[in-house]
Amino acid sequence: MFxxxxxxxxxxxxIKNIVKENRVMSACSGGxxxxxxxxxVHKAVGEKMVAVFIDDGLRRxxxxxxxxxxxxxxxxxTKYVDAKKxxxxxxxxxxxxxxxxxAFRDTFYKTLGKAAKEEKITFxxxxxxxxxxxxxxxxxxxxxxxxxxxxxxxxxxxYKILEPLKELFKPDVRKVARELGLPKEISERMPFxxxxxxxxxxxxxxxxxxxxxxxxxxxxxxxxxxxxTFQNFAVLHNDKATGIKNGKRVYGNIITVRxxxxxxxxxxxxxxxxxxxxxxxxxxxxxxIPSVVRCLYDMTDKPPSTIEFE
Amino acid sequence: MFxxxxxxxxxxxxIKNIVKENRVMSACSGGxxxxxxxxxVHKAVGEKMVAVFIDDGLRRxxxxxxxxxxxxxxxxxTKYVDAKKxxxxxxxxxxxxxxxxxAFRDTFYKTLGKAAKEEKITFxxxxxxxxxxxxxxxxxxxxxxxxxxxxxxxxxxxYKILEPLKELFKPDVRKVARELGLPKEISERMPFxxxxxxxxxxxxxxxxxxxxxxxxxxxxxxxxxxxxTFQNFAVLHNDKATGIKNGKRVYGNIITVRxxxxxxxxxxxxxxxxxxxxxxxxxxxxxxIPSVVRCLYDMTDKPPSTIEFE
Numbered sequence: 001m002f003x004x005x006x007x008x009x010x011x012x013x014x015i016k017n018i019v020k021e022n023r024v025m026s027a028c029s030g031g032x033x034x035x036x037x038x039x040x041v042h043k044a045v046g047e048k049m050v051a052v053f054i055d056d057g058l059r060r061x062x063x064x065x066x067x068x069x070x071x072x073x074x075x076x077x078t079k080y081v082d083a084k085k086x087x088x089x090x091x092x093x094x095x096x097x098x099x100x101x102x103a104f105r106d107t108f109y110k111t112l113g114k115a116a117k118e119e120k121i122t123f124x125x126x127x128x129x130x131x132x133x134x135x136x137x138x139x140x141x142x143x144x145x146x147x148x149x150x151x152x153x154x155x156x157x158x159y160k161i162l163e164p165l166k167e168l169f170k171p172d173v174r175k176v177a178r179e180l181g182l183p184k185e186i187s188e189r190m191p192f193x194x195x196x197x198x199x200x201x202x203x204x205x206x207x208x209x210x211x212x213x214x215x216x217x218x219x220x221x222x223x224x225x226x227x228x229t230f231q232n233f234a235v236l237h238n239d240k241a242t243g244i245k246n247g248k249r250v251y252g253n254i255i256t257v258r259x260x261x262x263x264x265x266x267x268x269x270x271x272x273x274x275x276x277x278x279x280x281x282x283x284x285x286x287x288x289i290p291s292v293v294r295c296l297y298d299m300t301d302k303p304p305s306t307i308e309f310e
Numbered sequence: 311m312f313x314x315x316x317x318x319x320x321x322x323x324x325i326k327n328i329v330k331e332n333r334v335m336s337a338c339s340g341g342x343x344x345x346x347x348x349x350x351v352h353k354a355v356g357e358k359m360v361a362v363f364i365d366d367g368l369r370r371x372x373x374x375x376x377x378x379x380x381x382x383x384x385x386x387x388t389k390y391v392d393a394k395k396x397x398x399x400x401x402x403x404x405x406x407x408x409x410x411x412x413a414f415r416d417t418f419y420k421t422l423g424k425a426a427k428e429e430k431i432t433f434x435x436x437x438x439x440x441x442x443x444x445x446x447x448x449x450x451x452x453x454x455x456x457x458x459x460x461x462x463x464x465x466x467x468x469y470k471i472l473e474p475l476k477e478l479f480k481p482d483v484r485k486v487a488r489e490l491g492l493p494k495e496i497s498e499r500m501p502f503x504x505x506x507x508x509x510x511x512x513x514x515x516x517x518x519x520x521x522x523x524x525x526x527x528x529x530x531x532x533x534x535x536x537x538x539t540f541q542n543f544a545v546l547h548n549d550k551a552t553g554i555k556n557g558k559r560v561y562g563n564i565i566t567v568r569x570x571x572x573x574x575x576x577x578x579x580x581x582x583x584x585x586x587x588x589x590x591x592x593x594x595x596x597x598x599i600p601s602v603v604r605c606l607y608d609m610t611d612k613p614p615s616t617i618e619f620e
Contacts, residue, residue, distance in 0.1 A: 097550075097552055097561060202549045202551070237547070237549050238548070239512045241615065242616045242618070242619065243610075243615045244612065244615070244616060245613070249616070256606055257609075272585040281609075282609045282611075287614075293610070293614050294615040294619075295608075295615075296566055296606040296607060296609065296610075297609050298604065298605075298606050299567075299592045299605055300553075300596060300603070300606075301592075302554065303553065303554040304555060304596040305551065306552045306553055309551040309604075
């Protein structure tokens with residue numbers, strides 16, 4: 001049995017031992033992994049840490065404000081970096097899933113490296129967890145926060161990596177969050193991929209397409225809040241389909257809704273959501289987002305599909 | 311109340327009156343509309359009619375054989391035209407839904423016109439029904455078998471059009487089929503679009519992509535045979551998504567399953583198919599078609615979507 005209290009005690013000691021009198025930066029996206037990491041490091045080294053939130057323009061509705069608010073509430077020194085333009089120009093013209101992940105990752109590390117230089121840090125804390133490590137090594141996905149495994153030498157960015165959650169699976173991270181007294185909004189937070197909504201826009205990522213999938217995401221999250229499922233989200237297709245709006249034939253957007261049950265994201269089952277809920281989601285999405293004419297539901301387990309589409 | 315017997319009696323008289331001693335061709339795709347039309351005309355004018363089946367390479371598994379067999383059983387003079395190459399070259403490079411429909415329609419009429427010339431006919435019978443006429447006029451879709459309404463002058467093809475079902479909605483066509491004693495396989499047959507599987511391959515239509523959606527269609531039809539729904543089919547996306555096959559990350563195909571309830575195709579509801587059935591379909595498709603990693607279910611009514619994707 002995993003003992004969260006023991007893990008925290010050991011982890012705090014270890015972080016202190018490693019960091020010593022140096023300065024640390026903790027990149028926090030607002031997800032449970034990176035927020036727990038930031039909280040742990042802050043608890044261990046206090047003022048020697050600065051939390052950084054990089055706004056890539058790809059976050060969910062209200063997310064940047066929420067993360068910055070949470071970091072400040074925690075008492076952490078907080079740096080907000082507006083890098084929206086950099087990310088959208090790096091993603092422009094890219095349609096292949098791996099190329100998009102790479103463009104995201106490169107821009108992320110360039111931005112983080114710049115912030116690290118400004119803050120003259122020695123260590124960079126990241127919310128890598130065990131599933132990330134396993135899947136990166138297996139080649140299931142190239143996770144942006146597993147540097148060493150994919151052959152990126154963090155020293156070229158001018159800092160050393162601190163990954164206090166590297167040995168934990170998701171349910172244990174949540175236990176640590178609860179033990180640390182983090183609010184439920186964080187400890188029970190759904191997983192959200194590093195490259196954020198860029199993975200949920202098939203084909204080229206543009207601000208307009210991100211805005212569409214962001215709206216659909218709000219609707220899916222509102223309607224599925226009480227399901228207790230592992231991950232609930234929307235994906236915007238590059239394909240278009242015909243529909244009828246105001247009595248006229250139109251050629252419009254397609255949204256897929258993905259709702260899965262899982263313990264650790266390594267395997268997952270698509271959720272048998274009640275049809276009343278699916279119908280409400282489909283009706284709201286096609287009504288509240290005028291360009292969308294069709295709403296699909298993903299009925300594939302992992303494997304053979306992945307949870308995300310890219 | 312629609313009286314099928316009365317309709318048939320009047321229709322036979324009318325067809326005889328119009329056709330007189332001339333020769334007629336009836337284009338039969340195997341759908342209930344065109345088969346009932348062919349049967350009616352054959353009953354009315356016998357040897358003066360030749361049934362033609364155009365093999366466009368876009369039919370469902372076993373369909374060409376089934377149609378030719380049905381026509382011969384009916385006692386009709388039957389002409390099989392292999393036009394697969396013509397259709398695939400006309401569709402090559404076309405990705406827009408309307409362009410694809412137009413390429414199909416043009417090739418269809420060119421092929422039919424050639425067959426008509428060879429047979430020296432005066433009349434061409436077609437299975438146009440009322441919903442086709444209404445939707446073409448409203449601009450919901452450009453139906454390939456409503457010539458006059460879309461401004462095509464059939465006389466340029468060298469023949470006059472005979473549309474005995476033009477005033478009927480689908481349920482009445484089925485009543486006529488039953489009254490004529492056609493086998494259940496025909497009278498209860500699901501609607502199938504003129505441009506066939508070309509509408510169910512998003513993006514460019516190639517023989518390889520048609521083969522994939524054809525396989526998925528067999529699985530959907532086998533697993534949903536007893537649902538009593540209006541239309542059940544599969545669509546192959548142009549978008550790709552990530553999946554895991556044999557433990558490795560792959561970038562594969564996406565299939566959407568569409569199952570709707572409807573009376574007349576003018577409006578439709580997506581069917582609340584039991585999840586056991588959807589799961590079986592999803593598992594079979596991703597297992598039996600190696601390139602497919604993801605299976606979606608369409609949860610949109612008509613409106614705001616159409617039944618078909620293009």
